[in-house]
Amino acid sequence: xxxxxxxxxxxxxxxxxxxxxxxxxxxxxxxxxxxxxxxxxxxxxxxxxxxxxxxxxxxxxxxxxxxxxxxxxxxxxxxxxxxxxxxxxxxxxxxxxxxxxxxxxxxxxxx
Amino acid sequence: xxxxxxxxxxxxxxxxxxxxxxxxxxxxxxxxxxxxxxxxxxxxxxxxxxxxxxxxxxxxxxxxxxxxxxxxxxxxxxxxxxxxxxxxxxxxxxxxxxxxxxxxxxxxxx
Numbered sequence: 001x002x003x004x005x006x007x008x009x010x011x012x013x014x015x016x017x018x019x020x021x022x023x024x025x026x027x028x029x030x031x032x033x034x035x036x037x038x039x040x041x042x043x044x045x046x047x048x049x050x051x052x053x054x055x056x057x058x059x060x061x062x063x064x065x066x067x068x069x070x071x072x073x074x075x076x077x078x079x080x081x082x083x084x085x086x087x088x089x090x091x092x093x094x095x096x097x098x099x100x101x102x103x104x105x106x107x108x109x110x111x
Numbered sequence: 112x113x114x115x116x117x118x119x120x121x122x123x124x125x126x127x128x129x130x131x132x133x134x135x136x137x138x139x140x141x142x143x144x145x146x147x148x149x150x151x152x153x154x155x156x157x158x159x160x161x162x163x164x165x166x167x168x169x170x171x172x173x174x175x176x177x178x179x180x181x182x183x184x185x186x187x188x189x190x191x192x193x194x195x196x197x198x199x200x201x202x203x204x205x206x207x208x209x210x211x212x213x214x215x216x217x218x219x220x221x
Contacts, residue, residue, distance in 0.1 A: 034209055042202055042212035101154045
């Protein structure tokens with residue numbers, strides 16, 4: 001059974017701090033790993049990672065995948081209160097055609 | 112592109128009543144997923160379709176839950192009869208590469 005474990009489960013930081021969120025996985029027939037941000041409503045897509053060692057970057061957010069060690073990290077630099085959200089990691093299985101989600105990391109950024 | 116459209120946004124119903132949730136996926140997406148999200152259990156996959164055909168419904172909690180996708184642009188999730196423990200946010204998502212989620216239906220069964 002495919003499995004995704006995120007850590008930490010929750011994190012409280014102050015504006016300006018840098019955070020690193022972790023996602024480890026076990027999946028047969030890995031296709032891709034995806035990161036989502038969920039505020040009060042539906043998850044919104046952040047990144048899709050398919051290859052090891054290639055950093056994806058969007059503003060203050062960046063992510064990288066290690067397919068040998070089976071994990072990914074999501075970095076947020078110079079955090080802002082608007083970054084407060086649940087960050088979800090999911091992995092796609094080529095055979096199942098669906099993603100397996102982790103439980104998420106709840107990030108709270110204090111002013 | 113209007114994204115994935117779900118209706119209703121909120122539903123409050125009495126225990127025992129039938130509830131129908133609706134979803135319109137993004138045109139061209141060949142996968143459609145129904146998820147349920149609660150504080151206790153996080154995001155749970157209930158069922159998913161590929162090209163309108165149900166592929167995996169092992170996440171459907173009980174026979175009270177059923178889902179249909181009569182065509183590529185419409186899907187329903189029905190709960191009959193509803194129970195208080197069904198209270199949750201129900202998300203529909205469609206996928207080509209990476210998911211796009213709808214805004215969800217917040218269901219409260221009293």
